[in-house]
Structures are given as C-alpha cells and as structure tokens.
Amino acid sequence: MTRAHAAATLLLAATALTGCSSSSGAAPAYDTPVLKVTGAYIRQPPTPDMAAGYLTITDTGRQPDKLTGVTSDVADRVTMHRTTAANRMEPVKAFTVPAGGSLVLRTGGNHLMLTGLKKKPTAGQTVTLRLRFAESDSLTVRAPVEPATYRPPS
Numbered sequence: 781m782t783r784a785h786a787a788a789t790l791l792l793a794a795t796a797l798t799g800c801s802s803s804s805g806a807a808p809a810y811d812t813p814v815l816k817v818t819g820a821y822i823r824q825p826p827t828p829d830m831a832a833g834y835l836t837i838t839d840t841g842r843q844p845d846k847l848t849g850v851t852s853d854v855a856d857r858v859t860m861h862r863t864t865a866a867n868r869m870e871p872v873k874a875f876t877v878p879a880g881g882s883l884v885l886r887t888g889g890n891h892l893m894l895t896g897l898k899k900k901p902t903a904g905q906t907v908t909l910r911l912r913f914a915e916s917d918s919l920t921v922r923a924p925v926e927p928a929t930y931r932p933p934s
C-alpha cells in the first residue's frame with residue numbers, strides 16, 4: 781500500500797510539473813520521462829486500405845510515460861493496436877512506456893494501424909508520424925516504408 785501510494789504521489793507530481801512547464805523552467809531531468817524513438821518503419825501494405833507501423837520508444841528517465849495518440853501525413857487516422865493471445869488485434873487508448881525500459885511495437889505484436897490512406901505507401905518513401913505523450917512533448921518521426929519482406933535487425 782505504501783509503495784502504491786508513493787507511486788501515485790509521484791505520478792501526480794509529474795502531471796503537475798507538465799501542467800506548468802509551458803510557463804516556467806523544465807523539471808529536473810531525473811524527474812521526467814526521457815524518450816527516444818528508434819527503428820521506426822511502415823510496412824508496405826498489400827492494399828491501399830491500411831498500413832502497419834512499428835517503432836521502439838525507449839525511456840531512459842525515471843518516470844514512465846504513455847503514448848496517447850499518433851497522427852500521420854499520409855493517413856486520416858492512426859490507431860494503436862495490441863495483438864491478443866488469440867492472434868487477433870484490438871484498439872487501445874494508450875501504450876505505456878516504462879521508466880528505464882522500452883515500448884516495442886513489432887510485427888506479430890503491438891503496432892500502429894494507418895487507415896484512410898491518401899495513397900498507398902511504397903518502399904523507398906518516407907512517412908511522417910507525430911507521437912503524442914501523456915507527459916513528454918510530442919515527437920515527430922520520419923519512418924521509411926519498407927518492403928513486406930523486411931525484418932528489422934534484432
């Protein structure tokens with residue numbers, strides 16, 4: 781109970797700091813999430829209806845964060861999907877980025893789903909993804925479109 785209460789207090793503190801960060805100085809680095817995005821790519825889809833996106837978000841800070849929304853220049857809508865044990869997918873409202881850990885979106889697992897495509901992404905092109913977080917500032921990522929056969933280096 782004590783630990784849970786401490787965590788809740790920290791979360792409230794982080795929220796309060798974010799709330800006033802636009803008008804005052806930044807919070808100490810060790811008290812916030814510190815996010816970095818790597819390995820982002822869009823898989824070239826077989827049809828122009830939808831495409832899947834993958835990336836890794838690493839948090840080297842001591843506070844977790846949440847990926848709460850994604851937008852793209854090539855799609856009307858980007859939703860976050862998790863893959864269930866039954867290998868079905870379902871939308872989620874947010875993904876947690878653990879403090880000192882990573883949120884990994886990869887084939888067969890959690891992923892981004894781009895729908896309402898303005899045109900079919902083709903290998904060699906680059907897609908812009910804008911990532912919104914509960915705590916951190918938004919991040920813009922340039923994700924290359926890779927062929928369907930592409931497998932990221934592990």
Ligand SMILES: [Cu+2]
Pocket residue numbers: 861869891892893
């Ligand atoms: Cu999906």
